[in-house]
Amino acid sequence: MKLYEYLGKKIFQAFDIPTPRGYTIEKAEEAGKIAEELGTVVIKSQVLTGKRGKAGGVAFASNPEQAVAEAQRIFQLEFDGVKSERLLVEEKLQIEQELYLAFTIDSAARCPVMLFSLDGGMDVEEVSEERMIRWPVNNSVGLHPYAIREVCRLAGVTGNLQKELLKIVPSLYRLFRELDTELAEINPLALTPQGIIAADAKVTIDDDALYRHQDLPRIKEKTALELQAEELGLAYVELGGEIAVMANGAGITMSTLDLVQHYGGTAANFLDFGGGADLERTAKALELLLGTDPKVLLINIFGGITRCDVVAEAFVQVKESKGIDLPVSFRLVGTKEKEGRAILEKAGIQAFTGMDEAVRHAVALMPAP
Amino acid sequence: MSVFIDNNTRVLVQGITGNQGSFHTGQMKAYGTNIIGGVSPGKKGQSVEGVPVFDTVFEAHKEVQADASILFIPAPFAKDAAYEALDAGIKLLVMIPEHIPVHDAMDIMAFARQKGAVIVGPNTFGLVSSGKCKIGIMPNDYFIPGPLGVVSRSGTLCYEIVGQLTANNIGTTTVVGLGGDRVVGLNFIEVLERFESDPESKAVVMVGEIGGSSEEEAAAYIKASMKKPVIAYLAGRSAPPGKRMGHAGAIIEKGRGTFESKVKALTAAGVEVASLPSEIPALVKKVLG
Numbered sequence: 209m210k211l212y213e214y215l216g217k218k219i220f221q222a223f224d225i226p227t228p229r230g231y232t233i234e235k236a237e238e239a240g241k242i243a244e245e246l247g248t249v250v251i252k253s254q255v256l257t258g259k260r261g262k263a264g265g266v267a268f269a270s271n272p273e274q275a276v277a278e279a280q281r282i283f284q285l286e287f288d289g290v291k292s293e294r295l296l297v298e299e300k301l302q303i304e305q306e307l308y309l310a311f312t313i314d315s316a317a318r319c320p321v322m323l324f325s326l327d328g329g330m331d332v333e334e335v336s337e338e339r340m341i342r343w344p345v346n347n348s349v350g351l352h353p354y355a356i357r358e359v360c361r362l363a364g365v366t367g368n369l370q371k372e373l374l375k376i377v378p379s380l381y382r383l384f385r386e387l388d389t390e391l392a393e394i395n396p397l398a399l400t401p402q403g404i405i406a407a408d409a410k411v412t413i414d415d416d417a418l419y420r421h422q423d424l425p426r427i428k429e430k431t432a433l434e435l436q437a438e439e440l441g442l443a444y445v446e447l448g449g450e451i452a453v454m455a456n457g458a459g460i461t462m463s464t465l466d467l468v469q470h471y472g473g474t475a476a477n478f479l480d481f482g483g484g485a486d487l488e489r490t491a492k493a494l495e496l497l498l499g500t501d502p503k504v505l506l507i508n509i510f511g512g513i514t515r516c517d518v519v520a521e522a523f524v525q526v527k528e529s530k531g532i533d534l535p536v537s538f539r540l541v542g543t544k545e546k547e548g549r550a551i552l553e554k555a556g557i558q559a560f561t562g563m564d565e566a567v568r569h570a571v572a573l574m575p576a577p
Numbered sequence: 578m579s580v581f582i583d584n585n586t587r588v589l590v591q592g593i594t595g596n597q598g599s600f601h602t603g604q605m606k607a608y609g610t611n612i613i614g615g616v617s618p619g620k621k622g623q624s625v626e627g628v629p630v631f632d633t634v635f636e637a638h639k640e641v642q643a644d645a646s647i648l649f650i651p652a653p654f655a656k657d658a659a660y661e662a663l664d665a666g667i668k669l670l671v672m673i674p675e676h677i678p679v680h681d682a683m684d685i686m687a688f689a690r691q692k693g694a695v696i697v698g699p700n701t702f703g704l705v706s707s708g709k710c711k712i713g714i715m716p717n718d719y720f721i722p723g724p725l726g727v728v729s730r731s732g733t734l735c736y737e738i739v740g741q742l743t744a745n746n747i748g749t750t751t752v753v754g755l756g757g758d759r760v761v762g763l764n765f766i767e768v769l770e771r772f773e774s775d776p777e778s779k780a781v782v783m784v785g786e787i788g789g790s791s792e793e794e795a796a797a798y799i800k801a802s803m804k805k806p807v808i809a810y811l812a813g814r815s816a817p818p819g820k821r822m823g824h825a826g827a828i829i830e831k832g833r834g835t836f837e838s839k840v841k842a843l844t845a846a847g848v849e850v851a852s853l854p855s856e857i858p859a860l861v862k863k864v865l866g
Contacts, residue, residue: 316791318683318761318762388680417680458757460733462734462822463854470853512736541740
């Protein structure tokens with residue numbers, strides 16, 4: 209779960225990481241009063257998409273009238289189809305240098321990694337490898353000052369800046385660990401005459417750990433159908449094509465989508481209904497599949513702990529209760545295959561045994577463009 | 578020779594009295610796995626599928642001496658259970674559960690390194706030494722002995738591929754599920770190393786997917802140190818960037834972990850990358866001669 213910048217900054221404050229003075233607003237007029245108090249301000253849209261700056265979602269204003277006008281303009285902008293519900297209005301910092309600081313997860317080393325660069329402000333991937341210092345943290349001993357001194361040495365940082373980093377880096381690591389974050393990023397970390405200040409905040413919480421952070425607000429980035437799937441505990445992604453796809457297992461579902469593309473079709477969604485689902489859960493997954501108004505259904509079942517008879521039974525139930533008359537391509541093999549096939553045959557459906565045949569058939573069922 | 582486990586491996590089941598734990602204890606026993614005990618706090622004295630149940634891993638390990646343990650524990654309690662197994666001296670831990678917080682996974686890996694233990698998973702189907710020992714949840718029928726080592730990030734897709742090989746009378750030495758999470762214990766390289774030095778494994782099939790860099794790292798290892806032929810299949814060619822495709826680890830982030838990057842690295846290492854799962858049996862036959 210990604211957090212909006214203003215929420216990330218609230219958390220930074222709680223962890224003693226300095227942030228600019230500022231306020232969030234929900235109405236453009238409020239920007240005027242803040243500009244009166246803070247002088248020249250920066251007005252920032254609060255959206256989860258990247259590159260909001262390039263989309264015009266960040267502006268400076270040197271007086272209250274201009275602040276209100278810019279706020280009005282930004283409130284009207286759409287970022288990937290989403291408007292900013294709030295704006296963050298902050299003092300304009302006197303930035304001498306922009307740094308980059310983050311903690312994230314190093315999957316290869318299986319541990320947290322600290323990232324630091326003197327070339328902040330731009331995208332991480334645009335910073336050359338030599339200029340981006342990566343420091344894997346041994347999480348059984350934690351992050352200690354020696355590591356920060358070494359990172360400073362590698363980056364060529366000395367004096368006052370090193371002293372400030374020795375204060376702020378442990379705070380960010382503590383936040384990273386205590387809040388179960390996948391990413392805690394400050395870009396830019398601004399060097400100002402008043403010291404270093406987090407000019408931006410990107411905090412992403414591990415969805416699997418949200419249960420132990422009940423105090424955090426829940427940010428919804430998903431579509432209505434994706435949310436419905438989440439409540440059912442199903443892995444679901446909308447893709448916008450014509451063939452609705454359901455399979456059991458993440459890898460085989462991805463592979464099924466690849467085959468759809470390979471044989472010239474377009475997939476409406478990714479839906480992995482997992483292993484060993486019961487009748488009710490399977491039926492709910494099938495109902496979800498109809499949500500994007502697809503032209504064809506493709507169901508690919510390789511039954512291990514998933515039982516073919518349960519899937520077939522659920523399909524027939526949903527087909528009858530919802531009156532589905534869409535063309536369907538069914539692949540059914542594995543546990544209780546014979547029973548499953550018999551149930552489908554009664555409903556007039558001949559199931560395939562091979563994945564390729566089933567996908568090719570689904571693509572052939574797509575309406576002509 | 579077997580990789581990681583064989584007929585003599587003594588296996589403990591943590592969470593044995595739960596639905597999944599008891600069902601898969603029966604399945605593993607049916608496959609021939611030597612299950613010597615189970616753990617479920619407060620359930621000491623019971624037995625599941627004829628296997629004695631203990632209150633703690635320490636107690637079980639003292640009474641029946643286990644080499645390996647398989648975890649059927651809900652995600653919020655999995656770290657505690659894994660720590661317990663590692664602290665009690667278990668050297669091979671198979672972690673079935675999905676949705677374990679990634680910070681918990683990193684903590685478990687750090688403790689395992691300290692203890693010199695091997696972790697398989699989390700979010701894995703487990704591993705099987707074909708015809709000898711299965712520590713996992715995969716369907717028994719497909720895993721027959723043969724000359725092929727298989728290593729996969731995903732479960733059902735691996736069954737699909739092994740199922741197609743079995744239908745072509747090609748069996749396996751060992752099949753290892755790495756797990757679909759961002760942080761997992763065993764990675765491709767550690768398993769490829771074992772296959773390279775195992776005289777019974779004549780070739781390797783690796784099943785990868787988008788996200789992370791473990792396929793690229795495997796490619797570097799294959800190029801530098803592997804003589805046996807490797808055939809790969811990768812899922813997620815059509816996946817959009819920035820979306821998590823079911824597995825926590827299956828996501829293209831900031832242009833990293835793409836299908837193209839993995840195919841490029843593997844092809845450059847001399848690995849034949851199949852475009853469809855159904856092409857794999859023919860490719861395997863070709864390299865086995």
